[in-house]
Amino acid sequence: MAFLFFIIIFVAKYFCMFSKEIIEQFQNIETPFYYYDTDLLAQTLQAVKSESEKYGFTVHYALKANVNDQILRQIHNFGFGADCVSGNEVKKALEIGFKPDHVVFAGVGKSDKEIMEALQADIFCFNSESVQELEVINELAIKLQKTAKIALRINPNVQADTHKYITTGTSENKFGINLHELDSVIDNFANYSNLKLIGLHFHIGSQILDLNNFKDLALKINEIQDNLEKKGVVLENINVGGGLGIDYKNPDENLISNFKDYFKNFAELLKIRKHQKVHFELGRALVAQCGSLISKVLYLKKGVSKQFLIIDAGMTELIRPALYQAHHHIQNLTSDKIAQNYDVVGPICESSDCFGKEISLNEAQRGDLIAIRSAGAYGEVMTSFYNLRDKAKAIYKNELLN
Ligand code: LLP
Numbered sequence: 001m002a003f004l005f006f007i008i009i010f011v012a013k014y015f016c017m018f019s020k021e022i023i024e025q026f027q028n029i030e031t032p033f034y035y036y037d038t039d040l041l042a043q044t045l046q047a048v049k050s051e052s053e054k055y056g057f058t059v060h061y062a063l064k065a066n067v068n069d070q071i072l073r074q075i076h077n078f079g080f081g082a083d084c085v086s087g088n089e090v091k092k093a094l095e096i097g098f099k100p101d102h103v104v105f106a107g108v109g110k111s112d113k114e115i116m117e118a119l120q121a122d123i124f125c126f127n128s129e130s131v132q133e134l135e136v137i138n139e140l141a142i143k144l145q146k147t148a149k150i151a152l153r154i155n156p157n158v159q160a161d162t163h164k165y166i167t168t169g170t171s172e173n174k175f176g177i178n179l180h181e182l183d184s185v186i187d188n189f190a191n192y193s194n195l196k197l198i199g200l201h202f203h204i205g206s207q208i209l210d211l212n213n214f215k216d217l218a219l220k221i222n223e224i225q226d227n228l229e230k231k232g233v234v235l236e237n238i239n240v241g242g243g244l245g246i247d248y249k250n251p252d253e254n255l256i257s258n259f260k261d262y263f264k265n266f267a268e269l270l271k272i273r274k275h276q277k278v279h280f281e282l283g284r285a286l287v288a289q290c291g292s293l294i295s296k297v298l299y300l301k302k303g304v305s306k307q308f309l310i311i312d313a314g315m316t317e318l319i320r321p322a323l324y325q326a327h328h329h330i331q332n333l334t335s336d337k338i339a340q341n342y343d344v345v346g347p348i349c350e351s352s353d354c355f356g357k358e359i360s361l362n363e364a365q366r367g368d369l370i371a372i373r374s375a376g377a378y379g380e381v382m383t384s385f386y387n388l389r390d391k392a393k394a395i396y397k398n399e400l401l402n
Contacts, residue, residue: 017252017292018371023333025400026369030393031296032313034380035371036071038398041290044256045078048286051259055267058279060104062242063089065283065377066291070396072096075286081124083242083281087114094121104239104281106153106201108174115140125149127201127239129176131185134192141194151199151239152177152185156220160205160213160243175203182224186233199279200224203241206284211258211265214243218269225271239279240266246288248327251373257285284377291376293318293392294333297368298347307342309361311370314346315353316389318375319382322352329373330359337363344370348387 017037018026026035052059060081063072067089073096076082081102082093087110093103105118106127115137118126128134128150141148155176177185189197204217221238228234244262247254263280272278295313302308320326330344339360346353355372364370383391 017373018331018333022397022400023369026294026333029294029395031294031369032311032317032392033294034068034317034375034392034394035292035294036068036376036394036396037290037292038070038074038396040255041071041074041287041376044286044290045075045080047256047259048080048282049078051263052280055263055278057263057266058277060102060279060281061286062281062283063093064381066287066379066381067092068380068394069096070394071287071290071376081279083283087111087117090114090118090121090123100124104151104279106203106281112136112140116144119144119146119148122146125151125198125237127151127153129153131177131181134185134195138192138195147194147196149198150195151201151235151237152182152197153201153203154179154182154224156202156204156217156224158204158213158216158220160208161210176201179224183227183231186228186231197235199235199237199239201239201241203281204243206243207245208243209245211261214240214262214265215269218266222269222271225273229273234273234276236275237277237279238270238272239281240270242281242283242285244282244285246285246374246377248374249329251289251329255289259285286377288374288377291374291379293372293375293379294395295370295372297364297366297370299366300364303343306358307340309342309344309359309364309370311344311346311355313355313370313372313392314348314387314389315350316346316348316384316386317392318355318372318379319384320375320378321355322350328355328375330356330361331371331373332362332364333369333371335362335364335368339363348389 060083061075062083076096082098084090084105085107100122101124103123104125108129137148153176155178246257293313295311298312299310315322340363341358343357344355344359
């Protein structure tokens with residue numbers, strides 16, 4: 001019995017994101033700051049690597065989720081490629097050391113400057129989103145005497161069960177070339193002297209937890225490929241995008257997403273042609289759980305029927321709750337008193353600057369440390385300087401404990 005108790009304490013201590021030592025170290029750091037558990041990131045990347053390698057899949061990390069240098073270096077060291085949506089992301093990926101032929105460049109509104117720089121860098125592929133964009137890339141490639149490799153981003157009209165701001169694959173969205181245009185784009189492709197068609201690209205949305213959505217995508221891709229094959233067109237690359245979600249409600253129970261079933265779904269359902277490579281562009285599922293926003297309680301304030309916990313982090317550091325009504329798990333790291341309910345709000349002059357209403361937290365006092373969890377993706381990178389706020393620092397577990 002005593003042995004079992006010891007094991008439970010050991011396991012809890014090992015897996016708890018914030019050990020006593022870490023919290024002690026936090027006391028000396030100016031808040032708010034981002035904390036990255038680099039061990040968890042490594043475990044997550046290892047899981048992605050082993051599960052994707054089973055099927056020979058290629059994974060590109062979607063830089064938009066987090067462009068922190070340390071995080072990027074760690075991801076690069078695992079051998080993943082880079083999925084970029086701006087010229088600066090392409091530059092950043094190359095600076096970190098991603099090889100140009102591991103870089104893909106997507107985005108519905110690429111500027112001429114961005115296209116030229118990517119052409120000069122000889123990136124692997126442009127995920128192209130419209131007929132006019134193809135014309136522009138071709139013209140610029142002629143000027144630079146380059147051949148641009150193209151994957152057509154197709155809007156597959158597949159519904160994703162997620163927030164309306166982050167669903168991208170239905171015909172109402174601005175993204176991708178509509179299915180009804182695909183035949184004519186392919187029939188006329190030979191007219192683009194300096195473009196080489198190497199693949200198809202899809203992405204149906206983000207924070208998708210229902211694997212049936214990905215099943216629908218795989219089946220839709222099969223249908224599209226069957227039709228193309230009838231015309232004698234088989235492309236070397238199929239990029240299914242990203243979008244795998246994470247557990248925001250109970251992060252500690254699911255620190256690592258279900259990569260096993262996610263990749264298996266595509267391996268089982270997608271009709272992969274001979275010599276065809278399947279690519280993924282995952283952002284959130286790689287980095288979300290390793291990051292937390294750490295903040296300090298500034299003030300407690302009683303409302304008529306509620307109490308507010310005013311902390312020193314705001315929507316300027318983490319905009320997801322204000323923008324998508326997103327839920328992030330919140331913890332008081334420095335109290336073990338009986339829980340009370342609080343509306344946890346930031347200091348920004350906007351009513352939407354609220355991290356959660358009626359949140360149950362161990363009774364708080366001024367100076368307590370608050371952790372807002374699952375903030376590694378679309379957190380630090382969406383920082384704004386509204387109210388002339390300082391940029392929150394980033395702290396890494398591997399540096400903190402050394
Ligand atoms: N590929 C494309 C073409 C994308 O548009 C995205 C995300 C990804 C890959 C990566 O998706 P992920 O694996 O991270 O779901 N700011 C929002 C999320 C926006 C996602 C935009 N596109 C949020 O905080 O929820």
